[in-house]
Amino acid sequence: MDERMARAALCSVAEPGDAHLNELIEEHGAAGAVEIIRSDDPAEAHSRRWRIRLAAANPEQDLFVCEQLGGRLVCPGDAEWPTTLDDLNRQRPYALWIRGPNDLRYDCLRSVAIVGSRAASPYGLRVATDLGSDLAERGWTVISGGALGIDAAAHRGALAADGPTIAVFANGVDVPYPASNDGLFTEMARRSLLISESPPGTEPNRLRFLVRNRVIAALSRGTVVVEAERRSGALNTAAWARKLGRMLMAVPGPVDSRTSVGCHRLLREDATLVSRTDEVIEAVGAMGVDLAATPRAPVLPRDRLDATTRAVLEALPARGSAGPAQLAGKAGVDLATVNAKLGLLSASGFVERSPSGWRLTKAAKTP
Template sequence: MNETAERIARATLTALAEPGEPVLNQIVDRIGASETLVAIRSGRLPEQLIGRTPNDPESAQMAERLSHWRIRLSAAEPASDLLVAERLGVRLVCPGDPEWPTTLDDLGTRRPYALWLRGPSDLRHGCLRSVALVGARAASPYGLRVASEMASELGERGWTVVSGGAMGIDAAAHRGSLAADGPTVAILANGVDVPYPACNDGMFAELARRELLVSESPPGTTPRRQRFLVRNRVIAALSRGTVVVEAGRRSGALSTAHWARKLGRVVMAVPGPVTSATSVGCHVLLRDPPPALLVTRSEEVIEAVGELGTDLAPIPASPVLSRDLLDQAARTVLEALPTRAAAGPAQIAAKAGVDLPTANAKLGLLSAGGFVERAPGGWRLTQKAKSP
């Protein structure tokens, strides 16, 4: 097999077919990319693809798709695409290449034919420890903050943040990781040289300079509505788990969660206000079986996707109150004081169940600590001690 011919053929397939077409992948798996391109040009199925009977449904479907791709072949210019890619510093990564992530093979017949990459980071290496952070485009300040902080903390711990480069949660996740000098990968529904949405142009430039932009389409390809949903399978496949930070009921982020679940990846969701329309999708994931894992911080995400028994999330520390630092006898004396009135030392000692010298000693310490104060008739709680 001619390796160069195979690469050119795969580059051509990314231009003439929609990403991850099952029929095309079936053909490529059986005869290779080069022979598939020959079949498309001729419009005839090779003998090894023809079924036992003339009306074999699988062969008929393949022949129909060949005709469709043959029409689109006239507009494909792989040589030009590869020249433009070389000029822009874009590389083509194919199945079997050292940089090809083997996790993409989990997609089976929905696997990409090849990937166009722009940026210095190594895709396969970066995806060994990776988490997808996805969510609503019309995100709330709450969702943007959670995505940014979670991505930043993941980046500080060396975890690659994978997202789709869109407005809202995606952009917040990429920017949070960049701010922490962490690794991040954007999976695009257009060419890696096409800044879409335009408002993220600066972020895309920074990703291309420091991290990685990835697309299934050649340079210059403009986005199509359906491809945003189709690329979500790649986001899910490249990651150990997917976190839906914020999502409406019909959010495209839910399709990423669907693919993650289908591929056996961990599905996580961040809860939000029950009154927020942009968190309805997250709550559906948390409620409907099989339920997603509820996460609220980066440590919980890492525990879910990290090494068993190694990446455990620490138990959140309870707030330490000043009275927590008192010894048991002092706390007992403090609790014996009435809430609103004053009491004498003997009354306090009796209620606390301690002798009078102990009560006087502890009252002195509590006074020095600002818990109690002298008053007509004995001791009373200070205003600070009465506060919750």
């Protein structure tokens, strides 16, 4: 059995990211690991457990089905293998089953994971969609888990901007889970990428959802948690991002929102607060290049006045009126200057004449 076929078989033998199996592969190669599992070595307790699965494995059929789907198996060392996965060391995938036209390694060069609650609020869905769309428009790949809520919103946002997006499955790439996202997955398989550590036909289980989170974190340059409850799979992805040295970001929410409790906890610990795409790109982009612009307050008409004119305007009382001599003393300018500036302020709609002098217009009193 060659190495590629052996890795295809091993994906059916052990749960994803098993450290002991990765040790066997590292020491003996994938084909060698298969032979050890087939042997009756009493020292290999793990192999006795995996032998039953190996007997039932059919890697040739799995590869055929994947090819019929327009997919492929990508192994460590292949040109398409993202080297960031090697940061997982002995918990890295044995191989990845991929469905879709894009190149996985290329798409991951500039990528951000967006994760969060399945039971997302309208606020969270809007934020995730906007982030996914804006990142895609600016050439960044959006990575998530294909789940309901935040994940699906981020994927849809990227697709709406005609950008790349990657869903990391806990099941086979031909198994739509959740079923309600079948249309989304069909579109992603046509335009982007679906990936899994498990062969086609594999059904999801609870453990695999947590295990796949390490792949989401490892593939991306940073992870944004949009919404997360106190106990959330998104927090597991956040923990992996920390462990791998990736940038961890969180979006704040209403202080009384149950779906933002996890985000607020991350922000109290070590996550970077982000509220817009510029801030996400600044966090994961090139140092000194992808800097977010500083938000500016709106420019008001009075902001465009020169210093002397503004001094005369500010000398006018909030209520009532004042004469030119009073204004001159308060503004610290001569009477001729006050009269000239009052004419200018009147023409601009800031002041108006009154029986006892000059007063502010209603528009000038509005902040």
